[in-house]
Amino acid sequence: MEAKKRKVLAEPFKIKMVEPLKITTEEYRINALKKAGYNPFLLRADDVFIDLLTDSGTGAMSDRQWGGIMTGDESYAGAKSWEHLETVVKDLTGMPFILPTHQGRAAERILYGILGGKDKIFISNTHFDTTRANIEFTGATAIDVMPDEANDPEIYLPFKGNIDLAKVKTLVDDYGKENIAAIIITVTNNSAGGQPVSMENVKALRGICDENELLLVIDGCRIAENSYFIKHREKGFENKSYIEIAQEMLRLGDAFIMSSKKDGLVNIGGLLTLKDEALSVKCKNLLIISEGFTTYGGLAGRDMEALSIGLVEVFDKDYLHYRIRSTEYLGENLKRMGIPVVWPIGGHAVYIDAKKLYPNIPIEQYPGQALVCDLYVNGGIRCVEVGSVMFGKYDPSGNLIPAANELVRLAIPRRVYTQSHIDYVIEVFEDILKLRNQERGYKITYEPAFLRHFTATFEKLN
Numbered sequence: 001m002e003a004k005k006r007k008v009l010a011e012p013f014k015i016k017m018v019e020p021l022k023i024t025t026e027e028y029r030i031n032a033l034k035k036a037g038y039n040p041f042l043l044r045a046d047d048v049f050i051d052l053l054t055d056s057g058t059g060a061m062s063d064r065q066w067g068g069i070m071t072g073d074e075s076y077a078g079a080k081s082w083e084h085l086e087t088v089v090k091d092l093t094g095m096p097f098i099l100p101t102h103q104g105r106a107a108e109r110i111l112y113g114i115l116g117g118k119d120k121i122f123i124s125n126t127h128f129d130t131t132r133a134n135i136e137f138t139g140a141t142a143i144d145v146m147p148d149e150a151n152d153p154e155i156y157l158p159f160k161g162n163i164d165l166a167k168v169k170t171l172v173d174d175y176g177k178e179n180i181a182a183i184i185i186t187v188t189n190n191s192a193g194g195q196p197v198s199m200e201n202v203k204a205l206r207g208i209c210d211e212n213e214l215l216l217v218i219d220g221c222r223i224a225e226n227s228y229f230i231k232h233r234e235k236g237f238e239n240k241s242y243i244e245i246a247q248e249m250l251r252l253g254d255a256f257i258m259s260s261k262k263d264g265l266v267n268i269g270g271l272l273t274l275k276d277e278a279l280s281v282k283c284k285n286l287l288i289i290s291e292g293f294t295t296y297g298g299l300a301g302r303d304m305e306a307l308s309i310g311l312v313e314v315f316d317k318d319y320l321h322y323r324i325r326s327t328e329y330l331g332e333n334l335k336r337m338g339i340p341v342v343w344p345i346g347g348h349a350v351y352i353d354a355k356k357l358y359p360n361i362p363i364e365q366y367p368g369q370a371l372v373c374d375l376y377v378n379g380g381i382r383c384v385e386v387g388s389v390m391f392g393k394y395d396p397s398g399n400l401i402p403a404a405n406e407l408v409r410l411a412i413p414r415r416v417y418t419q420s421h422i423d424y425v426i427e428v429f430e431d432i433l434k435l436r437n438q439e440r441g442y443k444i445t446y447e448p449a450f451l452r453h454f455t456a457t458f459e460k461l462n
Contacts, residue, residue: 016063032047038442039457040376040383040384053383055412057103059414061267065310085305094247099271100295100297103268104257104260105270107258107270107271108131108134111255112131116138116139116181120138121180125162125163125192128219129451133451137450153343154340158234160189160195177213190222194327194345194347194348199248203252217253220249221261226246227249242317256271256272262348268303324347326422330425338433339357339433342407354387354407360439362441365442366385366387366389366444369387369389374435378428384411386403387403444458
């Protein structure tokens with residue numbers, strides 16, 4: 001790949017297999033959305049044209065990964081594929097105890113189920129939905145502490161995903177270090193717009209944890225993307241490789257949790273790695289009860305083989321350049337046409353400020369949910385609300401406590417869509433701009449106690 005800048009961002013791969021996409025009419029999509037209770041999660045995938053719901057497990061694997069699928073060792077214990085994965089993960093994390101799980105939320109359930117409990121406090125830059133749910137399910141409390149300026153969607157900060165160190169110290173003092181179960185740093189910070197975290201921020205956080213004898217967990221499902229931003233934005237890392245940056249950051253943690261369905265470049269899988277042997281024994285016992293034996297967890301041998309290869313491929317410089325620039329291409333074009341986006345553009349997704357795009361829809365009528373429905377009806381695009389549907393709560397009187405921001409996430413699957421697909425998404429937003437003066441949104445007609453955005457149903461307000 002030439003270093004010279006080109007007007008066209010060419011994909012650093014060629015297509016070997018294709019999957020047909022179904023073309024539908026607007027009338028068809030209106031009916032499909034109504035049947036799904038106006039929740040894109042409940043749509044049939046076959047009824048979606050461009051699927052930007054998530055980048056989790058939706059990517060395309062490489063020829064080498066598919067080759068690994070064919071040679072995976074399916075032995076129950078001590079398989080060669082497990083040995084391959086263990087070697088790769090130990091080299092990446094520097095941690096001696098490696099536990100494979102079927103996906104990231106299983107790793108969360110195991111670790112936070114052991115660390116959590118009533119009156120326990122978890123502190124994070126931003127807990128994502130499954131993280132918060134697994135913590136709160138134990139009776140513990142999850143608290144987000146981002147710098148105040150990072151909550152402004154329009155302001156440019158090179159590391160907008162950072163944790164607020166002063167607020168962390170205050171919380172430790174207020175609750176007492178004996179009540180802090182762990183501090184979790186999520187890189188990149190998904191709920192805050194896919195924004196990166198600086199090495200300086202994590203090193204300072206490590207110092208706070210050392211001073212107070214606290215456990216530091218790195219949730220690094222997008223660790224390669226975060227390393228890209230550090231190399232290009234943080235002084236002193238210009239000459240380091242992406243994997244060297246990731247290794248340096250992960251060695252600051254006491255534990256590492258990963259949904260491998262992101263930067264593992266696979267369709268299923270998760271990891272929990274630990275430094276402490278006593279804690280690892282507790283986690284292994286729970287792993288065996290709920291997932292599987294310690295050398296396969298919730299994964300087949302072929303899955304472990306594909307993951308071993310993916311964790312190496314993800315740090316390829318041409319891949320990472322394309323990954324970040326192609327996401328920026330979408331975000332920059334939307335911003336140019338007047339769509340309010342979270343700025344700067346993050347690594348894996350573009351986030352739309354739905355409250356600003358639809359200023360006349362009350363927060364209680366979920367402007368983000370209105371936008372995800374409009375994108376599907378107008379263009380067959382599926383995405384997800386990251387606002388008061390996902391993170392809103394209720395006060396004792398049943399009134400909505402809104403989320404900090406009303407966002408919609410367009411998550412880009414890895415190595416799946418071409419630039420023409422993304423140009424189509426941009427064109428659909430031209431129609432969305434014509435809807436910005438609408439005044440009605442949606443009300444919830446059903447919601448579960450946890451993770452309501454997955455299965456909630458809605459009614460359109462007229």
